[in-house]
Amino acid sequence: MQERQYPSAPPNDIYLFATCLVDLFVPQAGLDAVRLLEREGLTVHFPRAQSCCGQPAYSSGNPEQAREVARAQLDLFAEPWPVIVPSGSCAGMMRHHWPKLFEGDPEASTKARELAARIYELGEFLLNVVKLDVTRYLANKPTPERVVLHTSCAARREMGTRQHGVALVDALPGVTRIDHERESECCGFGGTFSLKHPDISGAMVYDKIASACATGCDRLVSADCGCLLNIGNAAAYHSAPLPVEHLASFLWRRTGGAGTDQRDMGETA
Template identity: 40%
Template structure:
């Protein structure tokens, strides 16, 4: 049974993710801020690496198993494992037990870590019962939310980010016509089938632009970078950010695929 009481803060191991670490560290700091405000004690294990999803998706099972064992060992000490990514959280929660099911030394350890792993907005609402955030945007902003495939289909992340976003002052949340349709990133899919990926993301940017939204939000950096890059190449005006940046009120960094001058 995991430690979770008002008197003793639960310990949370933050799984930063590769893309956050390499391309958007601000998301990691925003995640820490949100988790601390939700009454958690945060640690970021310096032995963590990739979750192994690229290897797993590409069929390199042996490499994926090696990475899974390393992640499990790094995060076993904590009450919870939380990631600002539906795809990474789903890899640990859904696929680690599958990868290590036949390993008598690791199967139970994989199950234990999987059972306490959550995507960040799901953890805040479903585990910590966070009803809202105290954030006010400087001006009226229309935002839309893209449901990433892994977060939605493997973890059931749908209402959680929207319920939190609905409590932000000066933020109007609208919906795309097809918010649940893939953006075309798909991890290794976009590198193996770039032409198909481009068609998919182009349809997504048209859906985004049709809403007239000022801001596009999502919970996975892969999706965000893919959509932001396409929006910029098409000259569209919608800014792109990870949802935790808005929820934490930490928007000092330029939008994804944006420049510092885009802030002025």
């Protein structure tokens, strides 16, 4: 992962690429991401024609289908504003793989490269561009909470989301982040991997849950909804005491947000 140069000050306007999982399964994470960004004085624009980043098709060895999904969205973010993605793996797909999909197509390749340069994972943007100061929103002494993090494989390696999550969570008064043995391992979701290899996927997520629960944490936090849905539902299936929460909702709640109305993700599915 190459070191990235960040703007010296936040822009006035940004786009949100919500991802298909946020749109269909965890809309609260998208709403809380918008609240976090708007609270910092940013105007959030949401092109309604957006859909999937194409990662499921791409990771399944179907670049043609992924290319068509991406092509349908190349013109949706026409203004030169940052595009914020509340998912490290989707952000990685758009930033690193969309330009590769259009090699040999000069017009589309130019658009994909220009757009890719404006893609930011939510935590990355809050930390390095907005420079979020979580302490300014805390009026009362916060309730103690012990959490573990999960950063998806692609997000960890392509977008550096672990360092963003660690920095944001560690800055929160009252929150203790606990490292656990299998934090760097895949949760077994992997898009279509969990459908093609359910027994392997099930064993992987069970190891992840057992490792997190062994710390005695209060919840697991991640910036990837696919992983959270997988871990949360598996924890509920095994009756494991492991609530899960998207990083956006966690940050909003812990910085005095007006209380999210979502239940723990492991209980919603």
